[in-house]
Amino acid sequence: MNTVAAPQEGAIRVALLGCGTVGGEVARLLTEQAGELAARAGVPVELAGIAVRRPDKHPELPPELLTADAEKLVTSDEVDVVVELVGGIEPVRGWLLAALKAGKSVVTANKALLAEHSADLFEAADAAGADLYFEAAVAGAIPLLRPLRESLAGDRITRVMGIVNGTTNYILSAMDSSGAGYAETLDEASRLGYAEADPTADVDGYDAASKAAILASLAFHTRVTASDVHREGIADVTAADLGAARILGRTVKLLAICERVTDDDGVESVSARVHPVMIPRSHQLAGVGGAFNAVYVEADAAGELMFYGQGAGGAPTASAVLGDLVAVARNRVVGGRGPRESAHAALPVRPMGQTPTRYHVSLSVADRAGVLAQVAQAFADHGVSIAAVRQSDVGDRASLVVVTHQAPDAALESTVDEISRLDVVHEVVSVMRVEGEDQ
Amino acid sequence: MNTVAAPQEGAIRVALLGCGTVGGEVARLLTEQAGELAARAGVPVELAGIAVRRPDKHPELPPELLTADAEKLVTSDEVDVVVELVGGIEPVRGWLLAALKAGKSVVTANKALLAEHSADLFEAADAAGADLYFEAAVAGAIPLLRPLRESLAGDRITRVMGIVNGTTNYILSAMDSSGAGYAETLDEASRLGYAEADPTADVDGYDAASKAAILASLAFHTRVTASDVHREGIADVTAADLGAARILGRTVKLLAICERVTDDDGVESVSARVHPVMIPRSHQLAGVGGAFNAVYVEADAAGELMFYGQGAGGAPTASAVLGDLVAVARNRVVGGRGPRESAHAALPVRPMGQTPTRYHVSLSVADRAGVLAQVAQAFADHGVSIAAVRQSDVGDRASLVVVTHQAPDAALESTVDEISRLDVVHEVVSVMRVEGEDQ
Numbered sequence: 001m002n003t004v005a006a007p008q009e010g011a012i013r014v015a016l017l018g019c020g021t022v023g024g025e026v027a028r029l030l031t032e033q034a035g036e037l038a039a040r041a042g043v044p045v046e047l048a049g050i051a052v053r054r055p056d057k058h059p060e061l062p063p064e065l066l067t068a069d070a071e072k073l074v075t076s077d078e079v080d081v082v083v084e085l086v087g088g089i090e091p092v093r094g095w096l097l098a099a100l101k102a103g104k105s106v107v108t109a110n111k112a113l114l115a116e117h118s119a120d121l122f123e124a125a126d127a128a129g130a131d132l133y134f135e136a137a138v139a140g141a142i143p144l145l146r147p148l149r150e151s152l153a154g155d156r157i158t159r160v161m162g163i164v165n166g167t168t169n170y171i172l173s174a175m176d177s178s179g180a181g182y183a184e185t186l187d188e189a190s191r192l193g194y195a196e197a198d199p200t201a202d203v204d205g206y207d208a209a210s211k212a213a214i215l216a217s218l219a220f221h222t223r224v225t226a227s228d229v230h231r232e233g234i235a236d237v238t239a240a241d242l243g244a245a246r247i248l249g250r251t252v253k254l255l256a257i258c259e260r261v262t263d264d265d266g267v268e269s270v271s272a273r274v275h276p277v278m279i280p281r282s283h284q285l286a287g288v289g290g291a292f293n294a295v296y297v298e299a300d301a302a303g304e305l306m307f308y309g310q311g312a313g314g315a316p317t318a319s320a321v322l323g324d325l326v327a328v329a330r331n332r333v334v335g336g337r338g339p340r341e342s343a344h345a346a347l348p349v350r351p352m353g354q355t356p357t358r359y360h361v362s363l364s365v366a367d368r369a370g371v372l373a374q375v376a377q378a379f380a381d382h383g384v385s386i387a388a389v390r391q392s393d394v395g396d397r398a399s400l401v402v403v404t405h406q407a408p409d410a411a412l413e414s415t416v417d418e419i420s421r422l423d424v425v426h427e428v429v430s431v432m433r434v435e436g437e438d439q
Numbered sequence: 440m441n442t443v444a445a446p447q448e449g450a451i452r453v454a455l456l457g458c459g460t461v462g463g464e465v466a467r468l469l470t471e472q473a474g475e476l477a478a479r480a481g482v483p484v485e486l487a488g489i490a491v492r493r494p495d496k497h498p499e500l501p502p503e504l505l506t507a508d509a510e511k512l513v514t515s516d517e518v519d520v521v522v523e524l525v526g527g528i529e530p531v532r533g534w535l536l537a538a539l540k541a542g543k544s545v546v547t548a549n550k551a552l553l554a555e556h557s558a559d560l561f562e563a564a565d566a567a568g569a570d571l572y573f574e575a576a577v578a579g580a581i582p583l584l585r586p587l588r589e590s591l592a593g594d595r596i597t598r599v600m601g602i603v604n605g606t607t608n609y610i611l612s613a614m615d616s617s618g619a620g621y622a623e624t625l626d627e628a629s630r631l632g633y634a635e636a637d638p639t640a641d642v643d644g645y646d647a648a649s650k651a652a653i654l655a656s657l658a659f660h661t662r663v664t665a666s667d668v669h670r671e672g673i674a675d676v677t678a679a680d681l682g683a684a685r686i687l688g689r690t691v692k693l694l695a696i697c698e699r700v701t702d703d704d705g706v707e708s709v710s711a712r713v714h715p716v717m718i719p720r721s722h723q724l725a726g727v728g729g730a731f732n733a734v735y736v737e738a739d740a741a742g743e744l745m746f747y748g749q750g751a752g753g754a755p756t757a758s759a760v761l762g763d764l765v766a767v768a769r770n771r772v773v774g775g776r777g778p779r780e781s782a783h784a785a786l787p788v789r790p791m792g793q794t795p796t797r798y799h800v801s802l803s804v805a806d807r808a809g810v811l812a813q814v815a816q817a818f819a820d821h822g823v824s825i826a827a828v829r830q831s832d833v834g835d836r837a838s839l840v841v842v843t844h845q846a847p848d849a850a851l852e853s854t855v856d857e858i859s860r861l862d863v864v865h866e867v868v869s870v871m872r873v874e875g876e877d878q
Contacts, residue, residue: 029593029740039660039783040592135590141741143582143590151574151582153479153769154468154761221478284747287723301468301758302580302748308723309744319740322593330592336775344478 012041012329013048015079015104017070017095018086019058022109022136023050025318026083027061037322041329048078074099081328083321084108093117100124100132105332107324109136109317115210115226118217122341131337133324138211139164139293141316142309143323148218148297149341155299157219160258161435162295163288164211166311167202168234168254170194172242172276173289176251181239194291204233205254208274212256216272219258219297221345224272230352232275241276244362244401244430248390250278251286252432261350269350276432278360283436353410358387360403361416362429367398371424375400378422382415383407397426403434451480451768452487454518454543456509456534457525458497461548461575462489464757465522466500476761480768487517513538520767522760523547532556539563539571544771546763548575548756554649554665557656561780570776572763577650578603578732580755581748582762587657587736588780594738596658599697600874601734602727603650605750606641607673607693609633611681611715612728615690620678633730643672647695647713655697655711658736660784663697663711669791671714680715683801683840683869687829689717690725691871700789708789715871717799722875792849797826799842800855801868806837810863814839817861821854822846836865842873 014030016023030037030047038044051070052058058066067073074082074095082099086092087110096106096113101124108114114121114137125132135145139162148157163169167189174185186203189195201207209229216224234254245252255277261269279286284306288294293311298304310316331337365371372391379386385405392399404412420428453469455462469476469486477483490509491497497505506512513521513534521538525531526549535545535552540563547553553560553576564571574584578601587596602608606628613624625642628634640646648668655663673693684691694716700708718725723745727733732750737743749755770776804810811830818825824844831838843851859867 025740033593033595036595037593040781141738142744143586146585146590147582150766151585151762152758153765154472154476154763155758156472156475284726299580299758301464301754301761303752303755305581305746305748307744307746310742313742315740316742319591319594319738322740323590324593326592327589331775334775336770336773340481342479 008044008046011044011046012080012332013046013078014325015048015073015076015082016050017074017082017084017092019050019052019061020085021314022317022321023085025314026085026321029318029322037326041326042333043329045325045329049073049076070095071098074104075102079104080332081105081107081325083325084110085321086110087112089113089116093120096121097124100128100130103128103130105131105133105328107133107321107328109134109321111137111207111210111214112226115213118214118341119223126340129337131328131331133327133338134214135324136317136320138214139295139307140309140311140313141319142293142295142307142311143320144295144307145214145218147307148215152297152299152302155301157297157299158260159298160215160219160295161255163253163285163293164256164295164311165202165208165254166291166293167195167199168208169288169293170291171203172234172237172252172254175237175239175242179239179242182235182237203235205231205274208254208256212258212272212274215256216258216270217343218341220260220270220347221342222270222347223343224270224349228272228349230273230275230355234276237276238430241430241432244360245278245432248278248360248401250280250434252276252278253285255285255435257435260347261355268347270347271350271355273352273355278432278434279436353408353413355409356406357409357412357433358404358406358435359412359416360401360430360432360434361419363400363402363419363425364427364429365398365400366424366426367393367396368424371398372400374422374424375402375419378418379404379415381418382411384411384415399429447483447485450483450485451519451771452485452517453764454487454512454515454521455489456513456521456523456531458489458491458500459524460753461756461760462524464753465524465760468757468761476765480765481772482768484764484768488512488515509534510537513543514541518543519771520544520546520764522764523549524760525549526551528552528555532559535560536563539567539569542567542569544570544572544767546572546760546767548573548760550576550646550649550653551665554652557653557780558662568776570767570770572766572777573653574763575756575759577653578734578746579748579750579752580758581732581734581746581750582759583734583746584653584657586746587654591736591738591741594740596736596738597699598737599654599658599734600694602692602724602732603695603734603750604641604647604693605730605732606634606638607647608727608732609730610642611673611676611691611693614676614678614681618678618681621674621676642674644670644693644713647693651695651697651711651713654695655709656782657780658697659699659709659786660781661709661786662782663709663788667711667788669712669714669794673715676715677869680869680871683799684717684871687717687799687840688720689873690720691715691717692724694724694874696874699786700794707786709786710789710794712791712794717871717873718875792847792852794848795845796848796851796872797843797845797874798851798855799840799869799871799873800858802839802841802858802864803866803868804837804839805863805865806832806835810837811839813861813863814841814858817857818843818854820857821850823850823854
């Protein structure tokens, strides 16, 4: 990219905020694929400016496009669409609200911002008649949000469940195949570039929780924010957990699970959670390895759907951004805007304690009569029904594995708490929620 | 559905053509989910009329909506959108052209019509500023066309490959697990309702070829009709083919394969074909069983994507139709229309003979010196490079399996023809194209 053409008549002019891995790829594609993009959008799509923190650090970009003043760029008369790839909440939130209020459409990959402040952003977009697109915010290149927003708009989605964080999926896949522990595997992942220098957002589940909030909002037409999402990361997943899973023909994945829950009185609510889950190795999500993402969607009429692809990386994320950009450009050409968001269902968010889950519990217990009876009684006392039990002797101890039927998560947690205090229980080896039926 | 409300102010009024399995489900959902659909579309969506061949045969539908006169219904002032679920070319083509010319938007699941006459239909839609949506025409409930048309609009798709016909997938899956032959398995599939009384459209690949034409057109922005698609069905797939595949850790699937092919001079063309293929059992498409559909999409920036779900059936297909209907309604609300089709790339369609493929050939040959040399020479004579050979003795004969590298399909075909005429070759046991790398 060495020369910048003069602005073309009728072109859609794009302000790019941030020019790192994804932004650089977007800038490259906008230039190299200009002819193709114009044919698809029905109008040329051009870069009007690129806001970066330090313009002098970007000799690869045309200097006349560079600015450090994002605030000024987003409301410039030269700009029709703002593509935001900076990330984080502030000052980005202010920039995007200003852009929308000025009638600019916005394309963003900012999951953290959307998971916290989507209400403000959607209202500003609606008020101005502008588009707000964010396919790249969840599951990178996988076309997932558009199908949820549009293709399934006539259906009733009951569940969205998937692997939406590549770093944790890489670590859990590696732990599963090597038998190594968490800390060691995280070190290896960092060395290989699969984990960031500060991996907190990934391994503690913040990234997945933001994505779960966005998915639940779209699927259930309800505002769900990241703070509504129950979040557990993978830092407590042990080699023993993976070992226990292996014995049962299962593996462990960090899943985002968004469900429509109907209680006994027929009252509907939404549950959104992120935590490690044991799933059968025969489950299609079990085969999703490395840094790939995959998401299951279940709907009343459509049945079961799955979407699979690369969840991160410069080029895949840029693909999603450009798809949105072409959509915005096409909408401008026909004088309309894309379908707006809707939170019309406004379902209550169900607390995790009241969300129905199933537990797997592996115990090391004394090998004597009456132990199983005591453990079983603890489940019964909390109203938890047992689906399967497996007991095997190891010297003077026994290994006892219990898989439950569905029960409120709080009842399961209390049961485990009580069991861990029983004299006959030497150790709680592994406790983990399970999904999917064994075959 | 016992009562019909008076038309609501500002409602989008729908004419339904055909009321069989899918149409009945659409009518049911339009009535039962009226509130939800109105919330999503931003405007009520109502049935204005239902055209069926014999209104007296539909006591389950409100009589005041029924008519036998589809031609009159589609241009009625009472109608905004026509949903066509009759199928076949004529008289449907005339009805839909009349509807589009009258400014009505059209939602259709008619793959045969789209695969032959999409140019007329798109031109009529463009001229009238009306929408033409057809998500249900390919892969039933799976949101596939919208991602191709919209989400990947900024990317460069290089390949679309998948299982798009449930009947043939059911038959091949059953042959694979039972070891039974084709005729026997087809009978069984008919008895169980997985194959139609006249299964020609499915088993001879016509249905998949129509879908391949639609997929190639969208993916490569080029008009591809069903007659451009090389088509082979599954009637010639034998138990011996499945057996040969099994020995190699492979299975057989009927795939639709649409590719962007660049020749040595850098000239681009499009190849679209439907035929049985041996794929490794480790390939994700190999695990797609029964009547499910799954489609791989490869794009420059997005990388590899997969879409999986139910490819047929009343409810899944109705889900796709309603998604389109909501999109049309939303477009009307904002006064715009959805992204139009584009055939701007207008790439030439490559004949099958010039399309690069790979062959698997299983031979029964004489067990004596020089046989392999003769067979290998035949491949060399046609410029075909061999990727793998496996020879094993069975009494006084030997089994010889050859897997080739890529070569023009015509060269491969000629090679097999020559080999079959060699004296040392007793029988050509199985010839089949292969896709996917062995692991």
